[in-house]
Amino acid sequence: MITTDSYIPTPAKLVEVIDETPTIKTLVLAPAEPMSFKAGQFIQLTLPGVGEGPFTPSSSPSRPDRIAITILRTGTVTERLHQCRPGDVLGLRGPYGKGYPVDKLAGREVLVVGGGVGLAPLRALILALLDDLGPIKRLSIRYGARGMEELLFRREYDQWASRPKVDMRVTIDSPQSGWNGNTGVVTTLLKNLDMTLPQCVAFLCGPGIMLQFATQALESEGLRPDQIYLSMNRRMSCGMGLCGRCNIGPYYLCKDGPDMNYAMIKDAPNVF
Amino acid sequence: MTGQYLPREKLAEALADERCLWSAAGEQASPCETIAGLTKPRSSLSPKGWLYPSLQSVGRYGDGPTSPPAEAQAPRAIVGLRACELAALKYLDKMLLDGPFQEPLYQSRRKSAVLVSTDCAAAAPTCFCTSVGGLPFAADGYDVNLSPVEGGFIVDAATDRGRAWLASAGLDCAAATAEQLAQRDRTRRAATEAVGGQNRSTGLQAVQGQSLGLPDDADPAWQRYAADCVECGACTNICPTCYCFYLYDQALGPKLFERIRTWDSCLLGTYHRMAGTTPNMKPTPRPRLRSRLANRVLHKFTYAPAQCGLLGCVGCGRCIEACLGAIDIRQVAGELRQ
Numbered sequence: 060m061i062t063t064d065s066y067i068p069t070p071a072k073l074v075e076v077i078d079e080t081p082t083i084k085t086l087v088l089a090p091a092e093p094m095s096f097k098a099g100q101f102i103q104l105t106l107p108g109v110g111e112g113p114f115t116p117s118s119s120p121s122r123p124d125r126i127a128i129t130i131l132r133t134g135t136v137t138e139r140l141h142q143c144r145p146g147d148v149l150g151l152r153g154p155y156g157k158g159y160p161v162d163k164l165a166g167r168e169v170l171v172v173g174g175g176v177g178l179a180p181l182r183a184l185i186l187a188l189l190d191d192l193g194p195i196k197r198l199s200i201r202y203g204a205r206g207m208e209e210l211l212f213r214r215e216y217d218q219w220a221s222r223p224k225v226d227m228r229v230t231i232d233s234p235q236s237g238w239n240g241n242t243g244v245v246t247t248l249l250k251n252l253d254m255t256l257p258q259c260v261a262f263l264c265g266p267g268i269m270l271q272f273a274t275q276a277l278e279s280e281g282l283r284p285d286q287i288y289l290s291m292n293r294r295m296s297c298g299m300g301l302c303g304r305c306n307i308g309p310y311y312l313c314k315d316g317p318d319m320n321y322a323m324i325k326d327a328p329n330v331f
Numbered sequence: 332m333t334g335q336y337l338p339r340e341k342l343a344e345a346l347a348d349e350r351c352l353w354s355a356a357g358e359q360a361s362p363c364e365t366i367a368g369l370t371k372p373r374s375s376l377s378p379k380g381w382l383y384p385s386l387q388s389v390g391r392y393g394d395g396p397t398s399p400p401a402e403a404q405a406p407r408a409i410v411g412l413r414a415c416e417l418a419a420l421k422y423l424d425k426m427l428l429d430g431p432f433q434e435p436l437y438q439s440r441r442k443s444a445v446l447v448s449t450d451c452a453a454a455a456p457t458c459f460c461t462s463v464g465g466l467p468f469a470a471d472g473y474d475v476n477l478s479p480v481e482g483g484f485i486v487d488a489a490t491d492r493g494r495a496w497l498a499s500a501g502l503d504c505a506a507a508t509a510e511q512l513a514q515r516d517r518t519r520r521a522a523t524e525a526v527g528g529q530n531r532s533t534g535l536q537a538v539q540g541q542s543l544g545l546p547d548d549a550d551p552a553w554q555r556y557a558a559d560c561v562e563c564g565a566c567t568n569i570c571p572t573c574y575c576f577y578l579y580d581q582a583l584g585p586k587l588f589e590r591i592r593t594w595d596s597c598l599l600g601t602y603h604r605m606a607g608t609t610p611n612m613k614p615t616p617r618p619r620l621r622s623r624l625a626n627r628v629l630h631k632f633t634y635a636p637a638q639c640g641l642l643g644c645v646g647c648g649r650c651i652e653a654c655l656g657a658i659d660i661r662q663v664a665g666e667l668r669q
Contacts, residue, residue, distance in 0.1 A: 065432060066389040066578065066590055067397075107393055108582050112606075134606025150392060293616060294605045296578050296595075299432035303575030304595070304602055306626070307616075309637035314430060328549030329616040 065299065068105040068150025069094070073143055074125070080209045083176055084141050085117060085129040090151050093123035097158030098187040099180060099290075099318050103298045104128055105150030106143070110136040113155075113295045115180035115317070117212075120187055126151070129179035129211070155298040156317050159184050159262060159288070165194035168258045172273050173202045174245050174265025178211045180290055181264050185219060192224050196258060200227040203245030203269075207231055207238050245269060249276040256281045262318065264290035271331035274321060285322035291330075292317070335504030336511055338483040339366055345500035346410065352444060353381040355411030365410055370479045372455035373413045373647060377571035381409070382444070383423070383437045385568070385594045389578070395587035408496060412448040415460045415645040417472035419571035420446070425639035426574055434574075436592075445496045448473040449484075450515070451522045457648025459530045459661050464539030465646050467522040478515040480507075485515045534665035540640050543632040544669040548617065548625035556663045557621035559656030564596030566650035566658075567627065572643050575602075597630070598623050624658075632664055 075087035096102065101115040118127035132141045143149065161184070169188065173181045181200075188198055200219065204210045210229065220227040228248050230241035241248065245265070252259075259282060263273050270289050277287055293305035293312050300314035308327040310319065324330050346362035354360040356368030358381065368374065391397040412420075424441070427434040451458070451467035460467055469476055474493030477484040486504050488494045497504075537543045546552050567573040577595040580588045595602060602623065603615045617623045635643030644660065651659050 064390070065435065066592070067392050070392075105392075105580070107586070108580055108588050110580070111578065137606060292605065294603050296576065297432075300430045301427060301432060301434050301574070302577065302595070303597065304577075306630070306634065308629075309634035328547045329622070 065152070066297070068103070068111070068152045070148050071126070071151045073145050073147045073149055076143065076145060077127075079129065079211055080204075082209065083129060083131050083179075083211060085127050086140065086143060086149075087118075087125060087127045088149060088151065089125055090123075094126060094151055094154065095123040096120055096126075096154035098161055098183040099159035100154035100156045101180075101298070101313075101317055102126070102128070102151050102153035102155070103295075104140070105152070106136060106139055107148070107150060109139050111150075111152075111296075112136050113298060113313070113317075115156075115183065115290075117179040117182040118186070119190065120183060121190060129176065129182075131176040153298060155313050157315065159187075159318055161187055164188070164260060166258065167195055167260045168197040168199070168254050169195050170252075170254060170259055170261040170277075171198065171200045172245060172249065172261060172263045172265075172277075173200075174269035174273070175204055175209065176211060177263075177265030177269070177290065178202055179264075181262060182212060184262060189219065189222060189225070192222060195224065197254070198225045199254065200225070201245055201248040202227070203230045203232070203243075203248070205232050207235050244272070246272045246276040249273060249280065252277075252280045260286055260288070262288045262290070264318075267292070267331045274331075283322070284325050285320055287321040288318045289321055289324075289330075290316075290318050291324075334507045334512060335486045336480070336483060336507040337477070337486045337502060337504045341502060342366060342477075342484065345502050352407035353378045353409045355413070355449075369411050369449045369477060369484070370452045372453045372458065373415065373451065374411070375649065375652065376569070377416055377419065377647065377649065378409050378412065379419070379423075379571050382420075382440045383427075383434075383574065387436055387592050389436065389590050389592045391583065391587060391589045393584075393587040395584055397587075407443070408445040408447045410447045412446055412469075412473065413451055413647075414448065414467060414469040415458075415465055415647040416571055417446065417448055417469050418460075418465055418641075418645040419647070421472055422572050422635070422639065422641050422643060422645070423574060425641060429639070445474045445492055446472070447475045447477065447493075447496070449476065450478045450519055451526075452479045452518050454522060454526045454529065455648060455652070456529065457651040457659075458526050458646065459533065459535065459648055460646035461523060461526045462530050462533065462535045462661065463537045463642050463644050463646040466519075467526055468519045479518065480511045480514045485511060530661060533659075533661040535661045535668070537632060537642055537644070537664070539642055540636055541642075542636045543664060545629055545633055545664065545667050546625075546669065548622040548629060550625070551621070552667055553621040553625040556658050557619075557624045559658050560598065560620055560624055561655050562598050562600065562620060563655055564598055565653040565655065566660075567596040567598060568594060569649040569653040571647055571649070572631070572645060573627075597627050628660065628663055628667075631660075
């Protein structure tokens, strides 16, 4: 029996809408069937009759019954998603993609670098690692946003940093009254890294320009390309490696990513 | 069954029994037209449009009857496939059926159809299969192959499915004579020489499964060809191996929606375009037409061998015929290879 179910979303009720920043909301969804996923895998979120888009959950993979999707308002579909209210029924397909190589991080120093809404998928990784910090040596989080009001998940930073092995540094682009922390883009937090470089694995997510400069910064600190994972964004339609549009060279991000080892794509044009 | 002879009129009788689903002479072709088509150059349309329709419902969701009518499909034959089209199916099988997810609608039609191929007795002016590791007759990939000879065809049934189709069509063949077999070989040699001859000057000679060294899609060299492109998408639509698609939803009622899969084209500006308008959010990785044209050619000659071990171009030359800007992929790939 051939079925086309893989193209059709499973209903998911919106149970909570969290205003994170003036431009970012988190939609918490309860799918009709729990949807197990690995940190870094993405889902296709359908707003019925409006459109569908790929998003990596920002919630812990330990809760497949309650999936949080953190969305920056940036286009037609995300504008409408921001208007959704608890009780609305949306749709989910997936999960798709490889996910972060969490099981290969034993003994490593993990560096998480986020920019803006890029902290959303990284939060799933952070939460998965916080669930069991035993195998890894260290978790360092470096995060930058345009301003104080755009700092995502800011109520959680102290809790993350209070855990053993974890340190977190945050910056905003330019000085602001009431802000005593670092200023400057996130790459300013990547200079003179106090990490054991050969053991380091870095996971980056953010706008293209941030990925570009953060990658350059890490390389000049001495990280090899194969120690850097980039969360790549390309237009996607199917999520299943069939529709063709999310390619970087021969790789389909939906199938081979969306987090790509930089060594695999560094020679391709238009990466950033 | 190999080396059997089938007179033309017997095949015509069998095809009259509506066993032919798609014919190289056209989807609605009569048996006579189908048989006449077997000795002509490959048709202007490939069977991609039947196996993988350009616009198709993939299902419904919401409140209401969500099951569209099931597609009833008895095994029937695709008649008149050429070696290039079998190569295209081999490639589509890899790209659409061999990954972690299978394209269900292609799979359904692909698996139910009996593939009846034919040797090319004549080449279209744009045919260049011999430049991309192919030949104008098939060595494998078919259920039944028909080689045109005087008065009929030499029949080669390669699979049980092919033999069953011949039997169900009542096609009992006689042994071919040595002269008929020799005629088949002469026709094959002549067609191979004809295709090779008309492409000697293009400079394109790709080896099956190997990447052709081409500049990357940021290289300005592609501009020479992109200047003639009008972004119509004809090349990708007509191509027997282009499979890119886009999903969109349409409302059937206030709360009932249908999801449609439609062919898409990597040449179009909307193909890669993402949401986001700020300078930090690059809305498309290939804003230039030349990069998108490069992406198509690179997919065929560089990415496809890396993805699945096969070239993505089968040398049918349809994109050359269809192009409004007279862009010739033989020339593009031949001139830019490094």
